[in-house]
Amino acid sequence: MLSGSPSTTSLPVDQLLERFSTGSTRQRRALIPTIESRAAELAALGSAALARFDPKGDAWEAGWLLQVFQRHQPQALPTLIGSRDGWFEASSAAGIDYGPLQRDLLAERFEEADRFTSAALRSLAGPQAERRGYVYFSEVPAMEGLDLATLDRLWMAYSQGRFGFSVQARLLAGLDGRYERLWPRIGWKHEGVWTRYPGAFQWAMDAPEGHMPLINQLRGVRLMDALLDHPSLQARRSTASR
Numbered sequence: 224m225l226s227g228s229p230s231t232t233s234l235p236v237d238q239l240l241e242r243f244s245t246g247s248t249r250q251r252r253a254l255i256p257t258i259e260s261r262a263a264e265l266a267a268l269g270s271a272a273l274a275r276f277d278p279k280g281d282a283w284e285a286g287w288l289l290q291v292f293q294r295h296q297p298q299a300l301p302t303l304i305g306s307r308d309g310w311f312e313a314s315s316a317a318g319i320d321y322g323p324l325q326r327d328l329l330a331e332r333f334e335e336a337d338r339f340t341s342a343a344l345r346s347l348a349g350p351q352a353e354r355r356g357y358v359y360f361s362e363v364p365a366m367e368g369l370d371l372a373t374l375d376r377l378w379m380a381y382s383q384g385r386f387g388f389s390v391q392a393r394l395l396a397g398l399d400g401r402y403e404r405l406w407p408r409i410g411w412k413h414e415g416v417w418t419r420y421p422g423a424f425q426w427a428m429d430a431p432e433g434h435m436p437l438i439n440q441l442r443g444v445r446l447m448d449a450l451l452d453h454p455s456l457q458a459r460r461s462t463a464s465r
């Protein structure tokens with residue numbers, strides 16, 4: 224049943240949340256307008272609004288609820304997040320603080336989130352990558368898998384499951400690994416173009432699926448191949464929320 228019909232708009236808010244957390248992907252996405260219209264009722268639930276979701280996971284429904292509260296009921300966020308930098312657990316084996324990334328993704332500041340992600344990848348690659356300002360594909364296998372998984376989880380959780388390395392890998396696999404078909408699908412101009420200049424990239428939730436995070440293609444596709452083939456991201460493909 225589509226959102227906006229009496230059967231959803233008049234549902235008790237706890238039943239609405241139950242549908243939102245257990246329905247099919249299509250049903251959950253159809254409920255988004257109703258969820259947003261009832262933000263005040265949902266915020267009144269406090270921590271119970273997110274009780275159905277796992278902060279160790281990547282449930283985009285939880286990320287979306289947090290973004291709804293950010294837009295309409297920001298006073299509810301301290302109760303939900305507490306003293307942490309984000310609702311989702313964001314573990315790092317490299318000592319990276321992912322709080323800034325969660326804050327940017329929560330506020331849909333996607334360009335800032337993308338810049339953080341690029342800096343995190345350089346940090347994971349090591350001091351030489353940080354000095355030169357970019358990552359070599361040969362540096363990827365030694366990256367901490369826990370951190371790559373955390374980056375992927377947070378992007379997926381705060382994008383309705385539409386952005387992240389796992390999404391890009393799934394789309395590429397569906398196109399027989401052909402990058403020339405992937406570029407237009409995810410809204411990148413063409414192989415070899417890597418730019419943040421105004422008008423060249425969309426920093427918004429309605430960007431094409433897989434549009435973010437941006438991966439440097441100036442030296443060909445080997446860096447993207449290495450990232451998407453990292454064992455930690457391969458392991459996530461069968462478990463990540465879609």
